[in-house]
Amino acid sequence: MRPTLAFDADDTLWHNETHYAETQEAFRALLRPFHDDAWIDARLHDTEMRNLGSYGYGIKGFTLSMIETALELTENRLDGAGLRQVLDLGKAMLDKPVEALPGTDEVLAELARTYDLMVITKGDLFDQETKLAKSGLGNHFSKVEIVSEKDEATYAAILQRHGLRPADFTMVGNSVKSDILPVLALGAQAVHIPYHLTWAHEVVASPVESPYPVLDSIRDLPALLASW
Numbered sequence: 168m169r170p171t172l173a174f175d176a177d178d179t180l181w182h183n184e185t186h187y188a189e190t191q192e193a194f195r196a197l198l199r200p201f202h203d204d205a206w207i208d209a210r211l212h213d214t215e216m217r218n219l220g221s222y223g224y225g226i227k228g229f230t231l232s233m234i235e236t237a238l239e240l241t242e243n244r245l246d247g248a249g250l251r252q253v254l255d256l257g258k259a260m261l262d263k264p265v266e267a268l269p270g271t272d273e274v275l276a277e278l279a280r281t282y283d284l285m286v287i288t289k290g291d292l293f294d295q296e297t298k299l300a301k302s303g304l305g306n307h308f309s310k311v312e313i314v315s316e317k318d319e320a321t322y323a324a325i326l327q328r329h330g331l332r333p334a335d336f337t338m339v340g341n342s343v344k345s346d347i348l349p350v351l352a353l354g355a356q357a358v359h360i361p362y363h364l365t366w367a368h369e370v371v372a373s374p375v376e377s378p379y380p381v382l383d384s385i386r387d388l389p390a391l392l393a394s395w
């Protein structure tokens with residue numbers, strides 16, 4: 168059986184967190200007459216965390232959390248035009264083109280000769296399917312898993328569903344919390360490729376000496392895998 172190489176999608180295959188950061192800046196600008204930036208950021212983050220159990224990950228849940236935060240921070244004085252502005256911020260995110268990270272297409276084409284390639288991404292099913300289609304990278308992958316959380320139980324279920332042994336499974340991603348630690352805990356392999364921005368929810372303390380490989384770019388992945 169060919170080994171499986173699984174990739175996270177957001178900020179591993181394509182730019183994502185930059186869109187959230189840009190949107191959050193526009194959201195701050197809208198509420199700046201009422202509060203300072205740090206307070207707006209903190210309230211939005213709290214609202215997102217409180218709503219994760221109801222909305223899950225993704226742009227639509229984020230948009231609802233922006234609306235809720237805007238209403239809270241203005242004590243319900245945000246008017247219809249203000250609400251419209253927040254909705255438009257969310258819609259603009261959904262309409263953004265999906266920009267693959269440099270080298271992704273070539274590297275995936277090369278690795279597909281040796282590995283079964285899989286995408287494992289968390290978020291809204293419709294959002295993530297749309298992004299994969301827009302990215303133009305979809306044809307490299309034989310399996311796509313869109314999940315609501317990326318923890319040890321999720322990865323264990325994926326391995327079982329596809330009949331994969333941990334020894335034959337390697338995960339590549341930008342989030343230590345979601346892409347690396349739960350995979351290593353199962354005895355499988357993981358490769359960290361950090362993105363220049365990390366969502367606050369995904370930040371974990373990095374070990375001083377990392378027990379997994381860390382690469383600057385997906386372009387370095389084929390050489391690393393060849394060295395194993």
Ligand SMILES: [Mg+2]
Nearest residue numbers: 175177178341
């Ligand atoms: Mg990611």
